[in-house]
Amino acid sequence: MSDLRKWMFFFGSSLVLLSQAAFSQTSPPTVSFTTPPGIQRGTRATFVIEGTDLSGANDIIFSEPGLSGKILSVSEVPQSRLALETKKVSVVRPYFDEPVKVQATVEITAEPWMALGTQQFRIITPHGSSTPGRLVVSAYSELQEREPNDALSQGEEVSLPVTVNGLILKPGDYDNFSFRALAGQEIVFLITAGEVGSSLDPVMELYDAQGKRVASNTDERDRSSLGFKIPLAGRYTIRVGDYQQNGSIRHFYRLSLGQFPFLKGRYPLGLKAGATRDFKVWGYNLGETRTAAPQPFGMMPSKVMKSARCWPRPKPGRRSTPCRLPSAVTRRSKRPGRIAVCKRPRS
Numbered sequence: 199m200s201d202l203r204k205w206m207f208f209f210g211s212s213l214v215l216l217s218q219a220a221f222s223q224t225s226p227p228t229v230s231f232t233t234p235p236g237i238q239r240g241t242r243a244t245f246v247i248e249g250t251d252l253s254g255a256n257d258i259i260f261s262e263p264g265l266s267g268k269i270l271s272v273s274e275v276p277q278s279r280l281a282l283e284t285k286k287v288s289v290v291r292p293y294f295d296e297p298v299k300v301q302a303t304v305e306i307t308a309e310p311w312m313a314l315g316t317q318q319f320r321i322i323t324p325h326g327s328s329t330p331g332r333l334v335v336s337a338y339s340e341l342q343e344r345e346p347n348d349a350l351s352q353g354e355e356v357s358l359p360v361t362v363n364g365l366i367l368k369p370g371d372y373d374n375f376s377f378r379a380l381a382g383q384e385i386v387f388l389i390t391a392g393e394v395g396s397s398l399d400p401v402m403e404l405y406d407a408q409g410k411r412v413a414s415n416t417d418e419r420d421r422s423s424l425g426f427k428i429p430l431a432g433r434y435t436i437r438v439g440d441y442q443q444n445g446s447i448r449h450f451y452r453l454s455l456g457q458f459p460f461l462k463g464r465y466p467l468g469l470k471a472g473a474t475r476d477f478k479v480w481g482y483n484l485g486e487t488r489t490a491a492p493q494p495f496g497m498m499p500s501k502v503m504k505s506a507r508c509w510p511r512p513k514p515g516r517r518s519t520p521c522r523l524p525s526a527v528t529r530r531s532k533r534p535g536r537i538a539v540c541k542r543p544r545s
Contacts, residue, residue, distance in 0.1 A: 225297040227251045227323045229331035231395040234342065234363040236334035236452050239264070240310035243340070247304060247321065247331060248275060250297040257322040258304055264312025265319070265335070267304050275299040283446055308335055316393060332394045334452055336361050347374050350405055353435040358385070359456025366398060366440050366449040376435045377455065379428045384482040386460045387415075387424040387436055390452040398449040399441040407432045416441075425460055425482040459483045464490075 229249040237243050258267040280299065302321060314335050321328040343364040347354045353376035356362065364373045379385055391398040402424050404413040412434075415424040428434070440449055462481035469475055469492075476489040 225251050227255075227321060227325055227328035228297075229319075229321060229328045230299075231448065231450070232331055232333055233450065234340070234452075235332070235390070235394040235396070235450060236336055236340065236361065236363065237306060237308045238340045238361070239308040239312050239314065239335050239337060241340070242305065242307040244270070245304050245306055245333075247302045248299060249302075249321070249328060249331075250299060251325055252300040252302050252321055252323055252328065254324045255302050255321045258306075259320055259322065259327075261318040261330075262313055264309040265306060265317060265333070267306040267319075269321075270303040270305055272300060272302045275301050279447065283448065306333070316390075334390055334394060336452075336454065338454060338456065343373055343375075348372050350374055350409055350435050350437070356455070359454070359458070361452055361454045364438060364451050364453060365447070366438070366445040366451075367447065368445040369440075370443050371445045372437050372439045374435050374437050375453070375455070376433055378433055379431065381428055381431045383428045383457060385426055385428060385434075385455060386458040386482050387426075388454045388458070388460075389415075389422055389438070390454075391422075391450070394450075394452070396448060396450050397444070397446065398451050399444075400451055401439045401441050402453075403437045403439075405435045405437065406430075407434070423460065423462075425462065427482075457483050 227249065228251065229247055231248055233246045233248070234243075237245075252272055255269050255272050258269060260266070279301075312335060314337055316332050316334050318330040318332055320330055338359045338361045341356060341360055341362045343362055344354055346352050348371060353374035356375050356377050358377055358379075362375060366373065377385075387402055387404070389400045389402060391400050400415070400421060402415040402421075403411055404424065404426055406412050413424060413426045415421045418424060436453070436455060438451065438453060460482045461479060461484070463479070465478045474491050476491050479487060479490050
């Protein structure tokens with residue numbers, strides 16, 4: 199009986215120690231998002247990086263050369279900032295307490311020669327390196343939005359090209375930016391949100407001087423971009439909002455607008471490895487370019503499928519398009535509801 203009591207005591211003590219260890223463990227260093235989410239190359243700026251378990255951070259490292267930074271300070275996120283977060287409703291008590299949110303203030307320098315695009319970084323802490331954070335490097339001047347700019351009449355005047363760092367802070371909020379354009383200019387709007395950790399589902403709407411909506415990214419398959427050829431010279435306003443009409447400190451974005459070369463589509467969609475042919479291309483600010491012939495460099499030699507044109511489903515009595523297997527079929531539909539049919543030839 200004494201042996202059984204000893205075993206039960208040992209087992210109970212082990213459970214207590216394991217429970218205490220589980221509740222006392224720390225969360226790994228985590229980066230949630232960065233404010234502002236980008237920088238112009240050739241400049242230096244100060245950023246606030248929010249996350250958890252960043253206390254004692256002593257360095258920041260980057261995935262690409264040309265970026266460098268230093269930690270200025272680390273502190274808990276103030277209550278005034280936490281109040282701007284989206285309120286979470288929990289129906290059950292969580293097993294672990296939510297980790298304390300911490301913010302690191304860092305100074306980052308981007309060299310003039312570095313590559314453009316989204317770069318990754320990590321914060322080095324006593325508990326190891328953080329999860330990767332993201333920072334966008336652009337070639338255009340950076341502008342922080344200024345309130346009030348909720349109404350079309352309050353649109354903030356900007357000069358093109360420019361990148362605006364904005365925030366949809368409240369549900370139903372809008373940001374408006376106005377610019378002047380000449381007839382015939384092709385203006386491209388590129389918005390970055392989810393890929394830099396934002397909760398924003400971006401909506402872009404373009405209005406003319408009379409307040410008439412002339413373009414919207416909700417009409418596009420890719421909602422991260424919008425292009426428009428200016429019909430008449432004048433003042434235009436681009437409006438940014440959230441598709442779900444939400445808003446919080448996590449609903450931030452980067453909006454680049456200007457006369458950027460932008461490839462909207464191409465046809466056909468592919469070709470056989472090792473081959474080359476002219477592709478039809480279309481978009482904005484492409485000059486006289488209507489076709490392009492990509493080189494086969496870098497294509498996987500193991501791809502042996504043929505590529506072929508495919509015609510619409512034939513009328514009764516007509517033959518289908520023969521295709522030899524394996525093959526990749528390209529078809530451009532000009533009318534909704536049309537169906538393409540390929541028939542395997544008889545051996």
